[in-house]
Every structure is written in C-alpha cells, then in structure tokens.
Amino acid sequence: MATETTLQPFDFAxxxxxxxxxxxxxxxFQRLIRNRxxxxxxxxxxxxxxxxxxxxxxxxxxxxxxxxxQYSIVNEGPSSEYWLGTDILGRDMxxxxxxxxxxxxxxxxxxxxxxxxxxxxxxxxxxxxxxxxDTILMWFTDLAYAFPDLLAIIxxxxxxxxxxxxxxxxxxxxxxxxxxxxxxxxxxxxxVSWVTIARLVRGQMLSIKEQDYVLAAxxxxxxxxxxxxxxxxxxxxxxxxxxxxxxxxxAIFAEGALxxxxxxxxxxxxxxxxxxxxxxxxLFVNNWLVVWPAIMVAILMLCFTFLGDGLRDALDPRTxx
Amino acid sequence: MIAYAIRRVVLMVPLLFAVATLTFFLMHSVxxxxxxxxxxISDATRARLNERYNLDGSLxxxxxxxxxxxxxxxxxxxxxxxxxxxxxxxxxxxxVSIQLGICAFIFAVLLGVTLGVVSAMNQNGIGDYVxxxxxxxxxxxxxxxxxxxxxILFALKLDWFDVLGWELWNYKKMVLPSVALxxxxxxxIARIARASMLDVLRQDYIRTARAKGVKxxxxxxxHAVKNAMIPVLTVLGPIFAGLITGSFIIENxxxxxxxxxxxxxxxxxxxxxxxxxxxxFYAGIIAAMNLVVDLAYAMADPRIRL
Numbered sequence: 001m002a003t004e005t006t007l008q009p010f011d012f013a014x015x016x017x018x019x020x021x022x023x024x025x026x027x028x029f030q031r032l033i034r035n036r037x038x039x040x041x042x043x044x045x046x047x048x049x050x051x052x053x054x055x056x057x058x059x060x061x062x063x064x065x066x067x068x069x070q071y072s073i074v075n076e077g078p079s080s081e082y083w084l085g086t087d088i089l090g091r092d093m094x095x096x097x098x099x100x101x102x103x104x105x106x107x108x109x110x111x112x113x114x115x116x117x118x119x120x121x122x123x124x125x126x127x128x129x130x131x132x133x134d135t136i137l138m139w140f141t142d143l144a145y146a147f148p149d150l151l152a153i154i155x156x157x158x159x160x161x162x163x164x165x166x167x168x169x170x171x172x173x174x175x176x177x178x179x180x181x182x183x184x185x186x187x188x189x190x191x192v193s194w195v196t197i198a199r200l201v202r203g204q205m206l207s208i209k210e211q212d213y214v215l216a217a218x219x220x221x222x223x224x225x226x227x228x229x230x231x232x233x234x235x236x237x238x239x240x241x242x243x244x245x246x247x248x249x250x251a252i253f254a255e256g257a258l259x260x261x262x263x264x265x266x267x268x269x270x271x272x273x274x275x276x277x278x279x280x281x282x283l284f285v286n287n288w289l290v291v292w293p294a295i296m297v298a299i300l301m302l303c304f305t306f307l308g309d310g311l312r313d314a315l316d317p318r319t320x321x
Numbered sequence: 322m323i324a325y326a327i328r329r330v331v332l333m334v335p336l337l338f339a340v341a342t343l344t345f346f347l348m349h350s351v352x353x354x355x356x357x358x359x360x361x362i363s364d365a366t367r368a369r370l371n372e373r374y375n376l377d378g379s380l381x382x383x384x385x386x387x388x389x390x391x392x393x394x395x396x397x398x399x400x401x402x403x404x405x406x407x408x409x410x411x412x413x414x415x416x417v418s419i420q421l422g423i424c425a426f427i428f429a430v431l432l433g434v435t436l437g438v439v440s441a442m443n444q445n446g447i448g449d450y451v452x453x454x455x456x457x458x459x460x461x462x463x464x465x466x467x468x469x470x471x472x473i474l475f476a477l478k479l480d481w482f483d484v485l486g487w488e489l490w491n492y493k494k495m496v497l498p499s500v501a502l503x504x505x506x507x508x509x510i511a512r513i514a515r516a517s518m519l520d521v522l523r524q525d526y527i528r529t530a531r532a533k534g535v536k537x538x539x540x541x542x543x544h545a546v547k548n549a550m551i552p553v554l555t556v557l558g559p560i561f562a563g564l565i566t567g568s569f570i571i572e573n574x575x576x577x578x579x580x581x582x583x584x585x586x587x588x589x590x591x592x593x594x595x596x597x598x599x600x601x602f603y604a605g606i607i608a609a610m611n612l613v614v615d616l617a618y619a620m621a622d623p624r625i626r627l
Contacts, residue, residue, distance in 0.1 A: 143339050143343070146608060147600070147604060150570075154569075158588050260573070262573075263589075276465065279469070290469040294466045294470065297463070298462055298466050301462065302461040302462075
C-alpha cells in the first residue's frame with residue numbers, strides 16, 4: 001500500500017497558527033525587553049545587586065575589609081589601590097559603598113515584602129469582608145495617611161530601635177542577614193508605606209468584584225476562595241507589581257533620609273543613608289565621602305523608577321503610547 | 322458644600338485624637354525620658370522635674386491630662402528650651418519652615434511650568450529631550466542627594482551662595498535650600514504640564530486661533546498655556562502641603578531653624594511636649610490641606626458634587 005502522500009483538503013489547517021502562542025506574562029516580558037530604558041535599568045540593577053552580594057563573599061571584589069581602620073591613609077581621594085578613596089577613619093570607601101548598597105537593597109526589598117503582605121491583606125479584607133470591616137480598615141488607612149510620612153518613620157524608628165528584639169527567639173541576627181538594625185528600619189518604613197498598596201488593592205478588588213467573569217465563575221459554582229485566588233488576585237497583580245517596583249526606591253529614599261539626618265543604622269553597620277550622613281558631616285574635609293553614596297542612591301532610584309515605568313507600560317497595554 | 326465642609330471638619334477631631342493617642346503611647350513605650358543624662362540626678366530632683374512638666378503619675382493619668390490640656394489648645398511647656406510654651410516654639414519655627422516652603426513652591430512651579438511648556442512646544446526636539454531629561458532626573462533625585470552636590474558646587478567651589486542658614490530676603494541663604502527642596506515637585510509639575518500642554522495643542526480651538534491669524538506667541542500664552550494649567554492646578558495643593566511639612570531633610574542639611582529640624586531634635590532629646598505638638602500640628606495641616614484641595618476641586622469642576 002502506497003504511503004499517503006497526496007495532499008488532503010484543509011491540510012494547511014493542521015498547523016494553523018505557526019505563530020507562537022504567548023501568555024499574558026510572556027507578552028508583558030517581551031514588551032518590557034523592548035523598552036530599552038527599562039531593560040538597561042534592570043541590567044544595571046542586577047549588576048549592582050550581584051556586585052554588592054559577591055563583595056560580601058569574595059575578598060577579590062571587596063578588595064579591602066570594610067571595617068579595617070588605617071589611620072595613616074585617612075581621607076584619601078580615589079587612587080588605584082583605593083578606587084573610591086578612604087573615609088575619615090581610613091576605611092576603604094569601595095568596600096563600604098558596596099556594603100551599604102547591599103544594606104539599602106535589603107531594606108528596599110524587605111520593606112516591600114512586608115508592605116505587600118500587609119497591604120494586600122488589608123486591601124482585600126476591606127474590599128471583600130463586608131461593610132463593617134471596610135469601614136474599620138479604611139479608618140485605619142486614613143489614620144496612617146494622616147501622619148506625615150517622614151515624621152511617622154522617624155517616630156517609629158526611635159520606638160523600634162529603643163528596644164530589644166526577641167520577636168522570634170533571642171540573639172541578634174534572628175533572620176540570617178537581617179540584624180535588628182535592618183529589621184527596625186524595615187518595620188518603621190513599611191508600617192508607614194502599606195497604605196498606598198492597601199488602597200490600590202481595595203480599589204481594584206471592588207471594581208473586579210463587579211466584573212462579568214467573576215459573576216460567571218460564581219454562577220458555575222466556584223467557591224469564594226477559588227474566585228478570589230484564581231480570578232481576582234491575578235488581576236490585581238499587575239497593579240501590585242508596579243506599585244512594589246516604585247515602592248523600593250521610596251524605601252531606599254526613606255532610609256537615606258533617615259541616615260542623612262543622623263538617624264541611620266548604628267555602627268558597625270552601614271547603609272547608603274548612614275554613609276551619606278557621615279559624608280555630609282565631613283563635607284568640608286572630604287567631598288568624596290558624600291558623593292559616592294549619593295551617586296549610588298541616585299542610580300538605584302533612577303533605575304527602579306525606569307523599571308517601574310517600563311513594567312507599568314508592559315503590564316497595562318492600554319497606557320502604552 | 323458647606324455641610325460637607327463642616328462634616329469634614331468635625332471628622333478631623335477623632336482623627337487628630339487618634340493621632341495624638343497613637344503618638345503618645347508610641348513615645349512613652351520607649352525606655353528612658355527627657356531627664357536622662359550622663360550626670361546622674363537625685364530622685365528628689367527627678368521627682369520635682371517630673372512634677373513640673375506633668376510627667377508624674379501613671380501613664381494613664383499623664384494621658385488624660387495631656388488630652389484634656391490639648392483639647393484646650395494648651396500644649397504645655399518644652400522640657401528642652403527654658404520652659405517656653407510649645408505653641409510659642411511651633412509658631413516661631415513654623416514661620417521659618419513656611420518661608421522655605423513658599424520659596425521652594427515658587428521655584429517648583431516656575432521650573433515645572435517652564436520645562437513643561439518648552440518641551441511640549443518642541444515635541445521630540447532638543448528642547449523636549451532636555452526638558453524630559455531634567456524632569457525624569459529630578460523626579461528620581463531626592464533632596465538629600467541634590468543638597469550636597471549643590472553645596473559642593475555653588476557654595477564651596479564657586480562661592481556664590483552661603484552653605485548654611487536661612488534669612489528672609491538674603492538670596493545667598495535662600496536659593497540653595499529652595500532649589501534642593503523644590504526640584505522634585507518641580508520635575509513632577511513638568512511632567513504633568515508637558516502632557517497637558519501636548520493635549521491642548523492638538524485641540525481644535527488652537528487650530529481655530531491660528532486660522533483666524535492670532536500671533537503664535539498669543540496662541541501659546543493666551544489659549545494653550547491657560548487651558549493646559551488646569552491639571553497642574555489640581556496637584557499644587559498636595560505639593561504645597563508636602564513642601565511645608567516635608568522639609569526635615571533640607572532644614573537639617575542647611576541648618577535651617579525650622580519646624581522639621583525642631584522635630585528631629587525633639588525626638589532625639591525626648592521633648593515629649595514638642596514631639597506631640599509638632600505631630601498634631603502637621604497632622605492638622607495635612608488634614609486641612611486635603612479638605613481645601615477637595616473643596617477647590619468641587620469649585621473648579623461643577624461635575625463633582627460633594
């Protein structure tokens with residue numbers, strides 16, 4: 001029997017759409033990559049993060065110990081041995097800058113993690129929990145909104161730094177890599193900034209609740225939890241992701257501001273804010289000390305802002321130009 | 322609308338009460354007090370001091386005393402500045418903060434509107450790129466990054482301005498803090514002004530104006546800018562509130578004796594009265610500004626009904 005090689009009608013339909021099927025996230029990713037500014041920002045951020053982490057692990061990148069004081073070479077400018085110069089105690093600025101950057105990145109990300117948990121919980125609770133919980137939770141949100149941000153952060157920072165830290169057990173770095181100085185700062189900032197995301201999630205949830213696809217899901221008997229998990233949460237996700245991306249630079253900014261006015265993390269820890277505060281105090285002696293952390297904060301804030309812009313455009317095609 | 326305004330003002334009272342309560346218990350939950358110093362003081366002295374400043378008795382007594390006094394607008398006396406009345410200190414320091422705030426506000430509006438209009442008129446040209454670059458850069462550079470660079474360049478290297486202090490009508494002391502504080506809101510205004518201006522320039526009435534032979538300058542100033550400023554006006558309220566309550570960093574950087582600076586030092590030395598006073602004062606200002614903004618929206622846009 002001869003093999004069937006004759007062409008059948010509608011054969012072409014067997015391979016109807018050669019174009020690859022792309023999901024929402026893949027399409028968003030494609031759009032993000034095509035946004036040059038956002039893409040470059042993402043690369044720079046990854047590079048800085050990797051550099052800052054590896055400086056803690058590989059002496060070759062750290063070059064000099066960030067804590068070793070050398071009184072013979074204080075306040076030196078940039079040189080081939082000390083790339084960014086040395087500070088008032090003769091510590092290598094390159095190593096200190098990377099250390100501070102890692103600290104600030106931890107604060108930025110840690111803050112957003114807490115903000116995410118608190119914000120989504122409160123936003124969802126307000127939108128879906130009925131009239132009473134909406135009123136109570138939104139009243140809390142209004143209350144948090146009534147405090148000027150920085151003022152509340154300063155107050156909370158004082159309150160949280162003034163006590164021991166047995167949240168879970170004893171000993172200082174209770175979460176590896178997150179000593180109490182970081183935890184205090186993270187909590188102080190996140191207790192102020194969850195408000196934005198809570199309001200966003202509430203608004204989104206309230207409008208999604210009325211959508212036809214939610215009605216459809218409920219009418220075919222999906223449990224309320226399934227409706228929330230499978231239909232409502234994923235649809236708030238893009239708003240939340242964008243808000244978090246913009247939240248990271250705001251947290252880094254808040255920490256920087258704290259450090260700048262002298263309320264940064266205590267020694268031996270250092271953050272970009274603390275570095276700025278120290279450098280600013282010795283502005284007349286050594287300009288470099290404030291310049292390096294300032295440039296680093298500026299790069300981080302610019303990159304996160306561009307990335308946030310890119311993500312917003314990528315995730316919501318309607319806003320694209 | 323008047324009923325709405327009254328309702329909002331009445332609702333401010335429980336809000337401020339909650340702010341006061343929260344701040345009070347937060348501050349007193351930290352160990353230590355305003356009279357802790359390196360030099361030990363005798364128990365008798367400490368007791369007298371506590372009595373003088375209403376810090377004796379249980380926390381609950383102190384709290385009820387505090388609320389009762391605050392309700393009569395009596396914030397007590399400061400433990401740190403020679404027994405001066407808190408309200409006195411706040412009004413003195415705030416007069417400096419509001420001068421700084423107004424200067425920064427003027428700078429922000431001038432910068433933002435100019436940049437926005439110029440970039441919109443040269444859309445995709447050199448002027449646009451420069452404008453957008455400044456607007457984007459300024460929007461991501463907080464004041465405490467800008468301040469040291471401004472000081473190093475314009476005060477230390479070029480010696481055009483003074484490094485520290487604040488003095489009304491002395492441009493050497495006024496320019497740098499105002500620029501550092503006003504840059505961020507200025508960049509924000511520029512973005513809005515540019516988008517709005519681009520939108521307006523495409524409207525039919527602009528074409529009509531040109532068609533009937535109005536000079537280009539007149540088209541821009543009298544027809545375009547005037548209409549493009551409406552979205553800008555709506556953000557000015559929150560920006561102004563932010564500038565007069567958010568000058569902690571700049572006051573600290575330039576050693577300006579304003580309210581933000583006073584607050585930071587009062588937190589450090591535990592001047593409870595001043596902490597509470599400033600917090601309440603700021604919360605009150607923000608609530609009042611929000612109300613003013615909402616009312617202004619309603620007046621400007623008849624479609625909004627309160």
